[in-house]
Amino acid sequence: MSINTTAWLVLAFPLAGTILIALGRPVLSGRKAGVLGTLAIFLSFLSALVTCLKLEDRPEESRQFVVSLWDYAVTSDLNAKFSILIDPLAMVMILVVTGVSTLIHLYATGYMASDKGYVRFFAYLNFFVFSMLMLVLAANFIFLIIGWGLVGAASYLLISFWYRRKTATKAGIKAFVINVVGDVGLVLGAIIIINQTGTVDLLGSFAKAPQVFSHDGTTIVAGCLLLLVGAFAKSAQVPFHTWLPDAMEGPTPVSALIHAATMVTAGVYLIARMHPLFEIAPTAANTGAVIGCLTLVIAATIAIVVTDLKRVIAYSTMSQIGYMIMAVCVGGYAAGMFHLITHAFFKALLFMAAGSVISAMAGEQNLNRMGGFRKSMPITYACFIVGGLALSGIPPFSGYFSKDDILYVVGAQGGWHWALYAAGYAGALLTAIYTFRMIFRAFHGEPCEEAKSLESGRIFHAEEHRNPGDGTLETTEVGYPGAKHHIAERTAGMAISMFLLAVLATVGGVIQLPDVSWGLDRFLEPSFVGAKVLPTNHALEIFGLVFGALIGLSGIATAWFIWIKRPGTSARIEQRLPAAHRLFVNKWFFDEAINAVFVKPFAAIGRFGERTFDRVVIDSAITGGSLSLVRISSAAVRSLQNGMLRGYIAAVVVGTTLVTLYFLLQS
Amino acid sequence: MGIAWYLAVSALIFAIGIGGVLTKRNPIVILLCLELTLNAGNLALVAFARMWGNADGQIFALIVMVVAACEVTVGLGLIVALHRRGLKVDVDELEELRG
Amino acid sequence: MSILLFFLASIGAIVGAVGVVALRNPFYGVLSLVAHLICLAVLFLLLQAEFLAAAQVIIYAGAVMVLYVFVVAYIGGQDESLGTSHGVLRVLTPIFVGVLIVELLIALLGSGLSAVTSKGAKVSTLFGSANQIGDLMLTKFLLPFEVASLLLLVAAIGAVGLARRRVGYGPGDVPFDAATIAAAPPAGTGTMAEASGDRPVAGFRGEDR
Secondary structure (H helix, E strand, C coil), rough: CCCHHHHHHHHHHHHHHHHHHHHHCCCCCCHHHHEEEEEEEHHHHHHHHHHHHHHHHHCHHHHEEEEEEEEEECCCCEEEEEEEEEEEHHHHHHHHHHHHHHHHHHHHHHHCCCCCCCCHHHHHHHHHHHHHHHHHHHHEHHHHHHHHHHHHHHHHHCCCCCCCHHHHHHHHHHHHHHHHHHHCCCHHHHHHHHHHHHCEEEEHHHHHHHHHHHCCCCHHHHHHHHHHHHHHHHHCCCCCCCHHHHHHHHHHHHHHHHHHHHHHHHHHHHHHHCCHHHHCHHHHHHHHHHHHHHHHHHHHHHHCCCCCCHEEEEEEHHHHHHHHHHHHHCHHHHHHHHHHHHHHHHHHHHHHHHCCCCCCCCCCCCCHHCCCCCCCHHHHHHHHHHHHHHHHCCCCCHHHHHHHHHHHHCCCCCCCCHHHHHHHHHHHHHHHHHHHHHHHHHHHHCCCHHHHHHHCCCCCCCCCCCCCCCEEECCCCCCCCCCCCCCCCCCCHHHHHHHHHHHHHHHHHHHCCCCCCCHHHHHHHHHHCCCCCCCCCCCHHHHHHHHHHHHHHHHHHHHHHHHHHHCHHHHHHHCCCCHHHHHHHHHHEEEEEHHHHHHHHHHHHHHHHHHHHHHHHHHHHHHHHHHHHHHHHHHHHHHCCCCHCCCCCCCCHHHHHHHHHHHHHCC | CCCCHHHHHHHHHHHHHHHHHHHHCCCHHHHHHHHHHHHHHHHHHHHHHHCCCCHHHHHHHHHHHHHHHHHHHHHHHHCCCCCCCCCCCCCCCCCCCCC | CHHHHHHHHHHHHHHHHHHHHHCCCHHHHHHHHHHHHHHHHHHHHHCCCCCHHHHHHHHHHHHHHHHHHHHHHCCCCCCCCCCCHHHHHHHHHHHHHHHHHHHHHHHCCCCCCCCHCCCCCCCCCCCCCCCHHHHHHHHCCHHHHHHHHHHCCCCHHHHHHHCCCCCCCCCCCCCCHHHCCCCCCCCCCCCHHHHHCCCCCCCCCCCCC
C-alpha cells in the first residue's frame, strides 16, 4: 500500500467504526460495540504508524505533501478539494490521537460496562476520533473548519452523555456555546487570510502570505488574533476556559480523551500548523504567549483549592495547555508539541486513575470525602504517582523533559520573555503542590468508609444513586450512569491501558532528550523549514534542568508538609490569606464576570424580544393569522368531503361534462 | 350502416351507465353500471377503429377490458370484505370518511 | 341484413343497459348486463372486430359475469331499499343524463368530424381477426400487453388480500381499538425536556443498549 492509501485509512477506520456501531446497535449486544470501537481505532493507529514509517523513508524535502481524494467545491475563485496534508507535524498528532484513543477505548470497555448507553458511547467516541483526525489532517481551511466544528459537536454529545442529568446537559450547552464563539473567531480569521491570499489551501496561503501581508501589519495581526480566539476557546485558555471544568460532567474516559489528551490540544496544533502566519504577526504571537502564561498561573492557583478530584485535573490540563500555547507562540514548536505528547500520556493516565478512584467512591468526586485508598487500590495508586511525578516535572519522567524544554525555549529569547520564564517556574511549583495535594488527600491519611469497604474486598455501592454535583436522586437507566462500578484492580482492560500509559508517561521523554537525541526536533524539521531560528543558551539549558527538578521536588515537599506532616496547615493558610482564598475558590470570578457582561444582557434582550416581537408579531400576527386562514379554508373544503360516494361521482360527472362542453365551444 | 349510428348507440349506453351510477345505492349495481360506461367506451373505440381501418383501437378496447376485469376483481373483493365485517352493503351508509 | 342486425343488436344493448339500471334485484341486473354484452358483441362483429367479439362473449359475458353472480349469491341479492338519502340527486340525475346525451351526440356527430358519417375505410377481410390482433399484441403493443398482465396479477393478489378473513374483522371479534396506538412520542427518546425533568418518564424501560 502506498503512503496515500495508509493515510486515508487512518481516517476511514474511525468513520467505519462510527457507522457500524451506530447502525448495528440492535445486534451489538454485550461488549461487542466496545471491542469493535477499540479495534477500529487500533487499526487506525496501525495505519498511522505505517504512514509515519513510510514518510521517514522519503527524502527530507518531500516529506510535506497533499493528497486529494475528490473535489469538494471547485469554482473559479475557490478550489476546495477533499484533501489531506501529510507531514511530520500531522504524523505526530495522528499518532498521539490514535494511540491514546486506542488505550482510552480499551479503558472505556471496562469502565462503561454497566452503562445502559454503552453502544451509543462508543459510536460517539469513534465519531470524535474521526473528527479529530479530520481536523489534524485537513489540507485546507474548509476541512480544518469542518473538523474543528465536528470535534465541538462530539465534545457536546459526550459531555452531555448522561443526558438525564441536568448538570451534564447544562455543561454540554456551555461547552458548545463557548466553542462556537471560538469557531466564529476561527472562521473569521480564516476568511481574512483566504481573502488576502486568494486560496483556501493551507500550504498555498502560507507560501503567499509573506508577499501579500506586510510584516506585523494590521490585517495579518487581526487575522491571527481571530485564529487565536478559536484556539483559545478550544484549548480552554483565559477567558474562554470556563467550559472545561464543567465538562468534567462527562464520563471519565471522555475527560481523559477529549478534555485532556486530544481535543483541547487542538489549539496548540492550530498555532503550530499556522506558524508561517504567526511569524509575520509577532504582535498576535506575543499576545498568545502572554495569555498562555496567564492561563497557566491562574489555572494552577485555582487547582490548589478545588475540592473536586476531576476538576483539579481539569484545571491542571488548562495550566499545562497554557505552557504549550506559550511555547508555540514564542516559536518553540517542537517544544510545544513535545509537551503535548507527554501531557497526553500522563494526563490521560491521571484521568483514568481518577476514574478508578471515583468508581471506588461510587461516583463521588469530592476530595474532602476521600482518603486512605493507598492500601486498597495499589495499581491505581501507582498510576497516580507516576502521572503525578510526570506532571510535577520530576526526572526522569516524561513531563520533566518537556516542561523544561518549553521553559528553556522561552527563557533563551531573553528580554521580556524572562517574565514568562519566571511565571512558568512559579506555575511549575504550584503544579507540584496541587498534584500531590490531590494524591495525599485521596490516597493517604485516614481511610474513608469506601476505602475500608474496599479493603475488606467489596466495592462500595451507594444505596441510592445521586448526582455528585447537586445531589438529585437518579436511577441507573439510560441517560444516567450505570449501576455497577469498575475499578482498575478488578477490570483487566482498565489495568492494561493504565499500565501502558504509565510506561509511556515514564519513558516518553526519550524522544527529545536535551543534547542527547533532540529526536522530535529533527523529526519535525520538514514541517518547520522556514520557521525562525531560536537562540541557544547552553548554560541556561543546564540551569533549567537542575532548577526544574529542584522546583518539582520542593513543590512535593511543600505538599507533604501541608497535608501529611502538619494536617492543619492548609486551614491556617486560608485564615491568613482570606482574600486570595476567596479569589481562588471562586475561580477568579470568571464565570460571574462572563455572566454579568454577556449572558445576563443577552438573556434580557432575548426576554424582551420574546415578550414584544415574538408574542405580538410572530405568535399572534404571522402564526395566528396563517393558522386561522388555514382553519377557515379547510373548514370550507371539509364540507365538500361529506363521505357520500354518489356525491363524489356527481362531481366527477359534472366536471367532465363541463370540460367536454368547453372543448365543444372551442371547436 | 354509418359509423355515426354506432357512436350514437355508444353515447346512449354511456349516459345510461352514468345515470345508474348516480342513482344506485348497492355497490354491486354501481359496478355493473360502471361496466356499462366502459363498454360504451369500447364500442366507440371499435367504431373508430373500423372508421380508420386501423386495428390499434381494437387493442385499446382489449386493454380496457383487462382494466375492467381488474376493477371488478378489486371492487368485488372490497364488497366481500365489507360483508365479512358485518357492514351494510350500501354506499350511503359507508360515509365514515367524511371531513 | 346488416342494417336489420344492427338495429336488433343496438336495441338489445340499450334495453339491456336500461335493465341494469332499472331492475331492483341485482341478480336480474347481472343477467340484463349479460344480455347487453352479447348484443354488444354482435355490434363488434358488424364492425369487423371478430376477435374482440369473441373475447367479449367468453371473458366478459362468461367469466366476469360469473364472478358477479357468485358475489351476488354470497352477499344475498336483496332488493335495493326504496328511497334515497340524496333527494337532490334523484331530481338532478335525469337532467345530468339528458345534458350528457345531447352533449355527447353533438360531440360525436356534429362537431366537424366529417369522416364520421362515412362507411369507414376499406379494409381487408383479415381486419380484426385473431391473426392481426395477435400480431399487434406481440409486436407494436408488447409493452402494454405485459403491463396489462402485470395489472391483472396485482389485482388478483389485491382481491385475495382484501377478501381474506382476518382476525379482528369478523363479527364477534375484538374490534380494532384506535386508542392502542399511542398518540404521544415514546418516552425516553432523549429529549431535552426529559433531561430537565419537564416531562415525566415513568414506566420507561431503557432500550439504549
